[in-house]
Amino acid sequence: xxxxxxxxxxxxxxxxxxxxxxxxxxxxxxxxxxxxxxxxxxxxxxxxxxxxxxxxxxxxxxxxxxxxxxxxxxxxxxxxxxxxxxxxxxxxxxxxxxxxxxxxxxxxxxxxxxxxxxxxxxxxxxxxxxxxxxxxxxxxxxxxxxxxxxxxxxxxxxxxxxxxxxxxxxxxxxxxxxxxxxxxxxxxxxxxxxxxxxxxxxxxxxxxxxxxxxxxxxxxxxxxxxxxxxxxxxxxxxxxxxxxxxxxxxxxxxxxxxxxxxxxxxxxxxxxxxxxxxxxxxxxxxxxxxxxxxxxxxxxxxxxxxxxxxxxxxxxxxxxxxxxxxxxxxxxxxxxxxxxxxxxxxxxxxxxxxxxxxxxxxxxxxxxxxxxxxxxxxxxxxxxxxxxxxxxxxxxxxxxxxxxxxxxxxxxxxxxxxxxxxxxxxxxxxxxxxxxxxxxxxxxxxxxxxxxxxxxxxxxxxxxxxxxxxxxxx
Numbered sequence: 001x002x003x004x005x006x007x008x009x010x011x012x013x014x015x016x017x018x019x020x021x022x023x024x025x026x027x028x029x030x031x032x033x034x035x036x037x038x039x040x041x042x043x044x045x046x047x048x049x050x051x052x053x054x055x056x057x058x059x060x061x062x063x064x065x066x067x068x069x070x071x072x073x074x075x076x077x078x079x080x081x082x083x084x085x086x087x088x089x090x091x092x093x094x095x096x097x098x099x100x101x102x103x104x105x106x107x108x109x110x111x112x113x114x115x116x117x118x119x120x121x122x123x124x125x126x127x128x129x130x131x132x133x134x135x136x137x138x139x140x141x142x143x144x145x146x147x148x149x150x151x152x153x154x155x156x157x158x159x160x161x162x163x164x165x166x167x168x169x170x171x172x173x174x175x176x177x178x179x180x181x182x183x184x185x186x187x188x189x190x191x192x193x194x195x196x197x198x199x200x201x202x203x204x205x206x207x208x209x210x211x212x213x214x215x216x217x218x219x220x221x222x223x224x225x226x227x228x229x230x231x232x233x234x235x236x237x238x239x240x241x242x243x244x245x246x247x248x249x250x251x252x253x254x255x256x257x258x259x260x261x262x263x264x265x266x267x268x269x270x271x272x273x274x275x276x277x278x279x280x281x282x283x284x285x286x287x288x289x290x291x292x293x294x295x296x297x298x299x300x301x302x303x304x305x306x307x308x309x310x311x312x313x314x315x316x317x318x319x320x321x322x323x324x325x326x327x328x329x330x331x332x333x334x335x336x337x338x339x340x341x342x343x344x345x346x347x348x349x350x351x352x353x354x355x356x357x358x359x360x361x362x363x364x365x366x367x368x369x370x371x372x373x374x375x376x377x378x379x380x381x382x383x384x385x386x387x388x389x390x391x392x393x394x395x396x397x398x399x400x401x402x403x404x405x406x407x408x409x410x411x412x413x414x415x416x417x418x419x420x421x422x423x424x425x426x427x428x429x430x431x432x433x434x435x436x437x438x439x440x441x442x443x444x445x446x447x448x449x450x451x452x453x454x455x456x457x458x459x460x461x462x463x464x465x466x467x468x469x470x471x472x473x474x
Contacts, residue, residue, distance in 0.1 A: 012383065019077075026097070031140070034263065046064070053335075055065055055075045061386075063329065077100040079096065079330035079331060080098075083096065087303055091132075093130065096126075099126075106338070107369075109152055113149055117168065118147060122277070122278070133383070135258060138267070141270060141273065141290070142181070148207060149170065150162055150203060159199075162199040170209075188270055193224055193285060195228040233403070238284065249293065252267060253265055283327070284382055289321040317349075322347060337369035337373065338369070339358075375467045378467040382467070420449075
């Protein structure tokens with residue numbers, strides 16, 4: 001058991017995207033930092049931290065109990081990228097920070113949807129901060145899985161079916177989720193980018209039905225079928241979505257501080273974007289919204305003329321694209337194991353053959369990670385963040401102990417049997433012209449291979465790498 005848990009910790013030590021600061025509370029946005037009271041600013045950083053984004057919260061518990069404040073350093077998981085660029089004689093400084101929520105943290109297929117408390121998988125707060133001529137502007141967006149109780153259990157198929165769980169609880173779970181968002185961000189616009197047909201369509205329909213019961217003046221739901229409208233190459237059509245939501249963006253704005261640090265404007269609401277994974281379509285959409293907001297901020301400061309855009313300044317345009325492309329890759333690697341798909345549009349402003357080919361490779365890698373790697377990775381995350389508590393007792397048996405067919409199920413072994421069967425079937429067929437009995441043997445070998453393949457297909461779930469730790473604290 002010690003070996004097993006040590007192995008999980010070794011996996012956890014390779015967690016990407018961890019950031020800390022000795023002086024600044026990275027868990028809070030610029031607006032929340034500005035609004036902190038004088039007494040709060042005197043507290044140790046861990047006491048100021050937003051618990052949702054405190055990645056090492058569980059690991060700090062022992063030190064907190066021992067009152068070792070000087071040694072308590074908040075860590076966030078997410079992304080941090082920055083650039084400077086010239087606009088005429090002015091120098092603009094842009095930073096992009098992502099903060100990943102730890103409440104339902106995990107891997108792509110093993111953390112979907114919401115839990116009963118309304119916390120969703122792959123919830124990430126993204127803040128774009130601009131500094132220019134003493135002014136500071138901040139704009140926050142969030143992403144997160146569809147806030148219903150649903151799952152997508154891997155079974156060796158390329159796209160496992162979506163399964164809704166306890167459908168009668170959907171309105172209550174969605175209500176809890178959005179109530180929490182409204183408390184933290186103010187007004188909320190939920191932008192749903194999933195397809196209107198197939199399994200995604202059924203999931204989106206249930207989401208829309210749940211939202212009908214809770215929409216209000218400060219909570220709106222907007223569906224935009226990304227693939228139907230934009231296809232796989234026409235992402236410039238996202239301008240249609242922008243025109244549909246621009247009134248919300250104008251009304252709820254962004255944070256703007258003057259040279260003295262005084263608040264000239266504040267952000268009153270947030271756009272919450274989701275697709276299925278909240279990675280690829282979501283990142284393209286969020287980068288489009290952020291681009292328009294940055295242009296609006298530059299017009300407000302008198303740097304841009306009314307019709308001037310980021311695209312008018314090639315160096316600024318290139319830096320902005322790279323900033324958001326790297327951000328999308330970071331978030332995607334943490335959740336799916338690969339860089340974001342559709343990243344060539346964010347990075348280059350258009351779809352390219354190289355980008356499409358790269359997407360194909362990453363899609364295959366995601367399939368491999370989902371089926372054969374992420375179960376163990378999920379166990380490592382649950383162990384490190386306190387969702388699974390190790391208790392030592394004399395009668396304790398390893399949590400990973402399997403019985404029955406699961407004890408011997410091995411995809412590599414099954415694949416080797418299938419390939420061996422087809423190999424001998426081919427050899428036998430070559431000997432048929434000398435002896436007809438080889439036709440019988442080739443049929444037997446081929447039949448065995450097909451039977452094993454059919455069994456693996458029908459029982460795919462037991463051949464996949466699944467989480468094995470029980471999680472009593474979840």
